[in-house]
């Protein structure tokens with residue numbers, strides 16, 4: 001399988017041939033619309049200079065591929081923000097073949113000035129310095145990145161927290177894909193997920209994001225970009241880019257959240273997280289992919305559903321990956337299970353479903369179970385106008401999944417590739433894995449028995465879900481109503 005010819009100048013990006021349901025788009029768009037129009041502030045360079053103490057080492061927060069980030073104290077200390085100072089490099093352009101070249105900073109300003117969401121690292125304002133460099137002022141995230149929490153923290157996050165982060169990021173990506181003019185992030189990875197003061201995950205770094213429709217010239221002439229290890233192996237040809245490329249990257253992020261290992265890590269065999277995790281998931285060996293520092297979740301159904309969801313996101317066949325709405329709905333159910341493991345476990349015991357001993361084929365059923373529970377929830381929810389996506393069939397079949405890179409400890413974004421140093425080892429791909437999964441046929445009597453019990457259990461599950469959704473909605477509403485950190 002060919003993968004990422006990093007100087008693929010001819011590759012053209014297109015937008016969102018999937019998930020393009022006008023009806024649902026309208027509803028979601030309205031739901032995600034901020035209550036008030038937001039204002040992007042114009043800052044002066046001296047203002048930012050003062051706010052960052054002259055871009056001092058003391059204010060330094062971190063360094064990325066495109067620039068450095070500083071903590072800034074603005075409005076007499078009333079507003080704490082992060083200032084992103086980008087390198088002025090004419091070769092760094094995300095739309096390199098276009099007449100109107102855009103640097104990642106300009107791109108980020110353009111996109112974030114049109115979309116705001118509680119799950120994004122939102123733009124507060126920007127400034128242009130004397131050398132025509134753009135400086136971005138974004139919301140300050142005091143608790144580091146998800147990458148730091150997963151890989152550098154002495155106290156690795158619990159399952160509850162991991163699933164909460166995953167759901168929050170899924171919601172952020174869903175909001176981008178469902179925006180009036182869709183946005184494809186193209187660089188979803190743990191280091192671009194930052195943690196705010198309330199320990200909520202926010203998706204940041206829109207330097208490579210694309211906003212637009214298929215016919216947009218600027219979208220069409222944008223070469224592939226992303227981060228090795230997270231990049232969709234199918235994103236090679238002009239028509240390849242879609243929201244499903246983000247789904248792939250999100251799947252990698254999910255595997256990283258589950259396992260606590262890097263997307264590409266030479267300490268594992270195979271080094272690629274996809275090549276390592278997917279065969280284990282296909283064998284039903286879910287405990288082997290759990291972060292050994294925290295072990296498996298109390299409810300075995302949690303890891304099973306989570307792992308299967310991740311495996312579906314990283315499928316090589318783009319069309320077979322779920323859309324982000326389906327991912328969000330699946331994660332909501334998993335989130336409820338991880339919050340109330342004892343209720344779910346006693347439920348399982350009462351209805352005689354011993355999930356931990358079921359093979360992978362049954363795990364596929366279990367995934368359907370998530371989906372069915374989801375449907376039950378949506379039935380309950382429909383009274384309150386909750387929309388649930390259509391659900392694609394769950395089948396793994398005969399498929400080639402994944403690839404293996406050879407080394408990357410901390411993955412960096414690749415822009416339009418003119419600015420990126422890639423040695424041969426990083427761009428090489430190993431052979432993919434082809435695994436055929438036989439489908440299990442249940443005997444009539446057994447399936448009838450299970451069906452009878454499942455219906456009973458699902459009724460109870462639906463009631464629990466409804467209760468938990470209400471709690472969820474309450475906290476989500478509170479969060480939505482919280483004013484954005486913008487001082488005008």
Ligand SMILES: Nc1ncnc2c1ncn2[C@@H]1O[C@H](COP(=O)(O)OP(=O)(O)OP(=O)(O)O)[C@@H](O)[C@H]1O
Pocket residue numbers: 061062063064065066067068069082121138139140141142144145191192194204205411412413
């Ligand atoms: N809004 C923010 N609040 C607090 N810290 C931030 C913020 N944005 C970025 N940082 C810190 O600055 C560092 C550099 O961020 P940046 O987004 O430039 O690069 P990156 O995502 O780490 O790498 P890459 O550019 O390759 O994607 C991050 O590691 C993060 O710790």
